[in-house]
Amino acid sequence: xxxxxxxxxxxxxGPSARGEFKITDAVAHAMREFGEKFRAVPSSEGxxxxxxRADISSVExxxxxxx
Numbered sequence: 001x002x003x004x005x006x007x008x009x010x011x012x013x014g015p016s017a018r019g020e021f022k023i024t025d026a027v028a029h030a031m032r033e034f035g036e037k038f039r040a041v042p043s044s045e046g047x048x049x050x051x052x053r054a055d056i057s058s059v060e061x062x063x064x065x066x067x
Contacts, residue, residue, distance in 0.1 A: 005034045
C-alpha cells in the first residue's frame with residue numbers, strides 16, 4: 001500500500017530514459033524527499049510483465065480470470 005506521496009514522486013521523477021515510470025525510483029524518491037517509510041512484504045506471486053506490446057496477450061489472458 002502506498003500513500004498519495006508516491007504519485008507526487010512519480011510526477012517529480014518523470015519517466016526513465018526508456019519512457020517508463022519505475023516504482024523503485026518513485027519509492028527511493030519518496031523516502032529521500034518526503035521521509036516516507038516502506039515495509040517490504042515477501043510474496044511468491046508472479047509478476048505481470050508489460051515491457052513490450054508482445055506481452056499484452058499473455059497478461060490479458062491471465063487477468064481474464066478475475067473478470
